[in-house]
Amino acid sequence: MFHPPDARQVSRTPADLSPVPLYRPTTVDEAVAALQESGAAVYAGGTDFFAAVRQGLAPQALVWIAGIAEMKGASVADDVLRIGALSTHDESVEAPELDAVPGLARAWASIATVRIRNQATLGGNLMARRERYELSILLTAVGATARMAGPEGYRDMPVQDLWQADLTSTPLLVSVGVPLRGAPKLDYERSMRPTFTQALCRRGESLRLVMATEWLQPWFTDAALGTEPAEMLADLPEDFSDPAVGREHLVRAGGAFLKRQTARLEAIA
Ligand SMILES: Cc1cc2nc3c(=O)[nH]c(=O)nc-3n(C[C@H](O)[C@H](O)[C@H](O)COP(=O)(O)OP(=O)(O)OC[C@H]3O[C@@H](n4cnc5c(N)ncnc54)[C@H](O)[C@@H]3O)c2cc1C
Structure with missing residues (x-):
């Protein structure tokens, strides 16, 4: 931001x-x-x-940058789902390629208003670097990398690193890539927004949980399938609190959501 x-x-x-x-x-x-x-x-x-x-x-x-065709659309190749930074929210969720990650289109379809969804891009959502924007949460959960471009060429970095990275030498986000190994699937719990939201991705026998609030950058943790919610949330930083919600509440509510999210992911084929 x-x-x-x-x-x-x-x-x-x-x-x-x-x-x-x-x-x-x-x-x-x-x-x-x-x-x-x-x-x-x-x-x-x-x-x-x-x-x-x-x-x-x-x-x-x-x-x-709206006229750059190579920054639009989605594709699947070499076990990676790639989405162009100029894809709007609506274009992204309508792309059949997104079915490669069950739950991703559904989660993405839940953000922003009709007018915004038609115009706003994936790249703008990530690069605005505003805590209350949600694609960083979803894309961190699915282990996405951001492909940045600069005069020296391309550089791939985990989406979560965009928050702190010095992008002077690679200022342009071209696309994001989601690795498909382990058949990832995603659930996004947004019912408490703006207080907090939580994404859970299952990839084979591993889980990645991402929690964020309107004020705090996403926090994530990785765990083996079957790990107890309390154990997964135990590492939530002591200072993960904001003016609207405290850590204790986040651990309690996040744990309750986690149980529901795990069950919902079980139900996705
Ligand atoms: C009324 C409203 C409601 C919204 N609701 C939600 C919501 O519920 N959830 C949510 O997540 N978001 C929400 N948003 C945020 C919205 O998704 C972002 O504003 C949008 O994605 C930004 O995309 P843009 O293409 O318009 O970016 P722009 O406004 O064009 O750019 C935003 C920033 O990103 C930079 N940038 C853009 N593209 C690139 C690129 N490819 N490489 C490098 N830098 C780049 C620009 O320089 C600028 O700093 C909402 C916004 C509005 C106005």
Whole structure:
């Protein structure tokens, strides 16, 4: 998430954005070249971008990536589900390739509003780096990697590392890849949002649990199938609390959800 350096710099409307050069690349290479300009920012669906402008983001050039065909669509090859960063929420859940991870399309279909789902992209959701956005939770649960591009080429990193990574040399998210080994399947519990949400992925005999709140970056843990909920949640950091919910409640509610989620995953063929 973009944090304004000084609260007095907060813009009142997007009209506060000064005129800047606009680049409209049609390839990843062109986009990466345009992003070398000082102060250049990526613009995808634009649903978050102007919120960042209102918070003080002042780009010196815009790189509007919507025309890059190689960053759209989904495919399955070499035991990896790959989804282009420019896929909108709606396009993603409608892609038959998502059936490779049972439960993923259903979980993804539960986020955002009709208007946003039609315009907002996977890349924008992850790269806005806002705690309350949910694709980081789902994609961390399924063990996804982010493919970043820069002048030196591509770099793959776990989606959860995007929160802290220095992306100066690889500023463009091109796609995400979900490994299909072990036949992953996903359940997402969202009934307590915005207080907290929880994703559970089963891959063969292993589980990955991800918990997040509106204010806290996703926390995840890996365990063997059959591990007791209390044991899985025992490592939740002591300071995993926010203004709306405390750790003790999260452990209790998360454990109750975990039992239901495990049963639901059992029911998925
Ligand atoms: C009313 C509303 C409701 C919402 N509800 C939900 C919800 O329930 N759950 C949820 O998870 N989200 C929700 N969202 C968030 C929404 O999913 C994001 O705003 C959206 O995914 C951002 O995508 P975008 O293409 O519009 O990004 P943009 O606004 O174009 O960009 C967002 C940020 O990401 C950067 N960026 C975009 N693409 C790339 C890329 N490929 N590489 C590098 N940087 C990039 C941009 O520079 C910018 O900083 C909601 C948003 C709104 C406005």
